[in-house]
Amino acid sequence: MKRIAVLTSGGDAPGMNAAIRAVVRKALHEDMEVFGINYGYAGMVAGDIFPLTAKDVSDKASQGGTFLYSARYPEFKEKEGQLAGIEQLKKHGIEGVVVIGGDGSYHGAMRLTEHGFPAVGVPGTIDNDIPGTDYTIGFDTAVNTAVDVIDKLRDTSKSHIRTFVIEVMGRGAGDIALNAGISGGADEIIIPEVDFDFDEIVSRIQEGYKRGKKHNLIVVAEGVMGGEEFAQELKKHGDVGDLRVSILGHMQRGGAPTARDRVLASRMGAFAVDLLKDNKGGLAVGVEGEKLVARDIIETLTNHKHQTDLDLYKLSQEIS
Amino acid sequence: MKRIAVLTSGGDAPGMNAAIRAVVRKALHEDMEVFGINYGYAGMVAGDIFPLTAKDVSDKASQGGTFLYSARYPEFKEKEGQLAGIEQLKKHGIEGVVVIGGDGSYHGAMRLTEHGFPAVGVPGTIDNDIPGTDYTIGFDTAVNTAVDVIDKLRDTSKSHIRTFVIEVMGRGAGDIALNAGISGGADEIIIPEVDFDFDEIVSRIQEGYKRGKKHNLIVVAEGVMGGEEFAQELKKHGDVGDLRVSILGHMQRGGAPTARDRVLASRMGAFAVDLLKDNKGGLAVGVEGEKLVARDIIETLTNHKHQTDLDLYKLSQEIS
């Protein structure tokens, strides 16, 4: 291929800009031309497509968000939208597209592939819930943001003898809660993958205070239930003293990406270009251990599911 | 005086540890002895009082929270509690006390003073709502924490064309909202000191999107209303597109204090010792411009009220 495009889709994630930068720079390095598409699939269908230069992505790696903007665009689930998008790409002479995004974005890439247009998916989402990769771009930053907040809450919680329920992102996967919880020294980590019992939690909190514990931190993945709801339920099961709730919310999506997310994004972006250069489409980029891999995107979405590392959960219980 | 004590009371604030450190080090420098009291007035009444050394406060200036713990203790509003506290202090030969805290803590210090026991108040609260001082310890850190979150939310808000309602602390004073809002480039700042109109806000948001604005950030002080409630009201007044809410909450109380809070805390703590050394009690420490001041605590609490700088509000409207 000689001309490709890149877009970001779905919820934004820190590191998306670093991935775009790598796609652009690597493509130019390979003597390919590269175009940007604004607002994801919506921009593709609307023809919001324009050439990108090396300079356009200068100083972008350190910035949060995505300078190509993102949008949810349910219309792209329909065949008409997909074909309209392909038409726009072809109008610009574009032969392949790199799609950076999460679950929904991957489905769009799968559809393009099914229609014969080569698309390569790069996993960009803070939730780390994409099949075919150990890590997604943005996950490391989101975990560090959550840990930073937990560290702050521990300061104030400890000053007061207090229990905090901390709601972190993670609709389908407990990865953020698990990693942030272990890092922040949480006393309880509540994730969708593991059952829990309110009575047992209340007992542990009460025993902790008896032993002289100054604070209790409970990290809850939003996929289990909201932080306020969790706190209400907890109170119903017994006296847990001074109880507060903190909902981290959207700040977890923002901020300058960590080094790890920038490096992962750079590697994955460049790798996606390598694949398109060799006319390989219909693939999902992933990292397994230290290695980059490319898997069939249709097979991956159909037959695989992200696995949260439950050994981490066991560890969290043993050392909390 | 030759022997004094120090306590922290009310909501904790970053910089309290730096203030305690300064009280201890300065007192020792002046050949005075210094005792710590755990859990504020509750610990005073319970006799949770113990000597502090220079080494005990080593490396404490950089830590959030208060290592003397804090507690709300409504019983101290009663004369009995106050006299019981004084009795405990006298039992340890303590002749004066430094009270670091907010509004409620100052009232306790006023009562001690009324009973003839010399107390000096040092303003430690993130809200900046204490009369008799331009700035309280913890305010600068809380503002920076809020700005850090706003910067992150702007990343993600901008990627999506989105409006954010951001609730920051400040029950009685809009200072955090005002300073964080200006720093974060907020489009609207809603504070208790100034009226606002939902219809006008909706109009401005709609016009902004028409002009091509990518994001709208509305910072609301909790003293006006909760962030969720504000968002609900906003929606009732017109279409504002994709609207999200972020409630910063308790994280604003934690974290390593900023340089400014550490310096202010160090100055105020040492100044309080200077006052007690000269047997001056019943005073509230403050900073006015660059100068430290000591005001009669009873007169200050009775006749003065914190003034939020409304020129800042005007400025925020002119440059947003």
Place this chain on the structure above:
Amino acid sequence: MKRIAVLTSGGDAPGMNAAIRAVVRKALHEDMEVFGINYGYAGMVAGDIFPLTAKDVSDKASQGGTFLYSARYPEFKEKEGQLAGIEQLKKHGIEGVVVIGGDGSYHGAMRLTEHGFPAVGVPGTIDNDIPGTDYTIGFDTAVNTAVDVIDKLRDTSKSHIRTFVIEVMGRGAGDIALNAGISGGADEIIIPEVDFDFDEIVSRIQEGYKRGKKHNLIVVAEGVMGGEEFAQELKKHGDVGDLRVSILGHMQRGGAPTARDRVLASRMGAFAVDLLKDNKGGLAVGVEGEKLVARDIIETLTNHKHQTDLDLYKLSQEIS
């Protein structure tokens, strides 16, 4: 005036972008037109001058550096350069200019004023060494950056029983060293304004280690001498054990500005526009206590000198 320009000059400082933003937005709010000048006085003379819109400064307040670039331009010391600059400004119909920068930049503004062209100086430099203001834009950020490094060095210093010499910026003024040193709990603070004695420092270090101190942190302002040189001298005066040097250098100029710097920059930028709007030139903007002031720039530069707060130095000795 109806048309003004803004430039940044000298060493860059965090908050300069927030100041430019305020100049632009406030000018537009007052129905004035505003132009940017790239590369300070060099760009003025070269005619690198262009109109700025509200959107051009969107999202700039949070960014370090200056998007108008800065340059040292010694040629502007000559009358020819000054007149050539004024000619360029007049060519664009510009009636007044806001100069954001340090000492050298102020001298340029003074010359413009002497030639009858209204210039207003806004103090932007991390060193806090400008007469006519308590604080300069960038100082608070630089101090916080230095404190962040000192906190890190204390971690490692403490793990090893080690003495660190930490060189911070401040050629003519010890303000950064003083504020960062107090905040970081430094054991010694060496500034140009106060004499010191190597033998006494060595004695204190040796006594500290005997008492069981784990670490010694010595903060040195670059205006006294370089960190490496200081360490060499120290060693000559006695055994100080494991001694390391850390030179903070240019990182102190970068980074997202603190809330305080953003607010100060916003206030000063808007105030400078107010002055020009009223056809007041030849002024230096400053903050005294909480109030903005405008002083005659020629008189200020000729007769005043920045005063470092030596009470802070005394405090640092009493509580270290």
Place this chain on the structure above:
Amino acid sequence: MKRIAVLTSGGDAPGMNAAIRAVVRKALHEDMEVFGINYGYAGMVAGDIFPLTAKDVSDKASQGGTFLYSARYPEFKEKEGQLAGIEQLKKHGIEGVVVIGGDGSYHGAMRLTEHGFPAVGVPGTIDNDIPGTDYTIGFDTAVNTAVDVIDKLRDTSKSHIRTFVIEVMGRGAGDIALNAGISGGADEIIIPEVDFDFDEIVSRIQEGYKRGKKHNLIVVAEGVMGGEEFAQELKKHGDVGDLRVSILGHMQRGGAPTARDRVLASRMGAFAVDLLKDNKGGLAVGVEGEKLVARDIIETLTNHKHQTDLDLYKLSQEIS
């Protein structure tokens, strides 16, 4: 085993405290007793050994440095020292020891193993240069610290059109330089593993400025040469304009560990306890991909060498 000890040795690294915490908590969870040793092998020989409780490691995971202190202790290279250390351990009934540290520390652990005393090495060093593991504890934090500084230097470098030589840690391995360089968008990355040519660098810098580049960032691993020396050499090979040097130095060892370092440290610490519980000594803990591994420490140190990922170097050249 029923009683084990833990020590930290060599240069400290962020995450060491999280590893100690995991060793302690996991050992207690397994009904083992656990002792701490201060000052590494020096403390072992001196008998500075004491029991640790769950509470002793509370709130330690977030702190930089090592609360067990570290020390270089060349005497442990001698057989006498090693036997004296073992004698002290046996005196306390200790049956195995977890050694957290770098290269030199591992050699100590190997000697203990050779004398029949079960030691398990946990890789704690920022340099990432230990054989038998993909990552060491502290590396991720050090890289992020370096990136944070590079981001700041880019702000100021860009404001001025300037080239920066940035010296980062890494005596034997270029991993920090490589990861921080890619993350920070460095133009040149100079590491011990790859040859470089001053003339070519000068050419690229000169061409960049001609194309309108605003800044050049050159990241140099200290193992190649010092930053000042590098800058001197560079100047000898041609005109590179305004050239500055920044040496990051020891700050890279400090600071709160990143989430990744805390999780890795927690996993490795707990895993080391699992090994000792099963009476397995003489092992080096590592992570390969996502899996924890235990390798023979003698074989690992004798026959293996850390491999820096040179694909990353290639990538850095393609996208810079």
